Amino acid sequence: MKKSTYSRILLIFSILMLTLALSGCTTPAEGKLKAGFIYVGPIGDYGWTNAHDVGRLFVEDKYDWLATEYLETVGEDIASVKEAADTLITVKGCDVIFTTSFGFMDGTIEAAAEHPDTLFFHCSGYKRAANVGTYFADLYQMYYLNGMMAGYLSNTTKAGYVGAFPIPEVIRHINAFTLGMKATNNDSTVEVTWINSWYDPTAATSAANALIGKGIDILAFTEDSPAVMQAAEANDEVYAFSHYSPMQDYAPQSTISGQLVHWEIMYDEILSKVHDGTYNSTNLANVDYLWFLKEGAVELGGDFDVPINPIFVPELQSITVDSTTAYNFIMNRHDQMEAETFFPFTGPIYAQNGTLMFASGVQATIADLFTYMDWFVDGVIGSP
Secondary structure, eight states: OOOOHHHHHHHHHHHHHHHHHHHHHOOOOOOOOEEEEOSSSSSTSSSSHHHHHHHHHHHEEEEEEEEEEEEEEEEEEEEEHHHHHHIIIISSSOOOEEEGGGGGGGHHHHHHHOOTSSEEEEESSSOBBTTEEEEEEEHHHHHHHHHHHHHHHHHHOOOOOOEESHHHHHHHHHHHHHHHHHHHOOOOOOOOOOOOOSSSSHHHHHHHHHHTTTTTTTEEESSSSHHHHHHHHTTTTTTEEEEEEEEEEGGGTTEEEEEEEEEEHHHHHHHHHHHHTSOTSSSSSTEEEOOOOTOOOOOESTTTTTTGGGHEEEEEEESSTTTHHHHHHHHHHHHHTTTTOOOOOOOOOEBBBSSSEEEOOOBOOOOHHHOOOOOOOTTTTTTO
């Protein structure tokens, strides 16, 4: 072969490899696409982090072109997020980074600026960049349905909520739960106790017991362990709704229902598009996933495929609501939300102080719910 011909072939091959690299596509010759996950809690928390890790394992098992790494119990300060990202990229060789907590948002943006060739996806945030997309599966529809059940099943009309942090996500879920409860029993109240931690079983147990001591017989929560469920199970005629992961086995007599998430379908969607070149490090600024019941990202229940614990179904079926039963009414609301014909945050909705926040028939916008919701609806006891 002539030297000039060999040089041309080498040049063409080099251009091809450069084009593939810029497209974000991974070929068999280059090895597997590697995704790194940064977790705020331990993978054994059996809540938020556990649910994300189930999603990670799902996609890793599904695709032979994919490998994954993770770091758990990472602090939400900027320095910790940047350090974790740097480790996953420079030491572990990750091409894509998923940062899986709202508090990781600013650290994600800064880490992405330092690693412009790496793709980042931040869960539950709203800041994006050329190489940073966002994604979230929201549960407020499930919390509303849980609240409806609470309104029918509470003997005291008093529920309690153990909250992690007063951020819009948690406030939105508390408000949805309260609206659902008041929709079925207008005298209902929901008392909130903040523990200022995503994962603290001891604090969650203490908060749950304190609420039970006030005569509360229904509990909901945002904390990444089954501690609240176990506190309910330890008390007669106290019931609870599980959170993010299936927790019914921890409290089989007390679990009414709960909220479940399917992160695996989001990770499948995102990583498939990274692999085929649809997403790269220059075109993520407008990539924002926000999935609900309609997309199959969330599910009602304390266990998969069990929307309501069977031991509570007969009581709900015995309650008459207009021309149907409470059970049917709840499940009809579920189907209406899945079809997007019923929206929980539709006015009239009043704040704690009596201010009309949404007039009759007015639906809250995504910005209202995800950015500006720093207030509680009427019926909540406590401060956001």
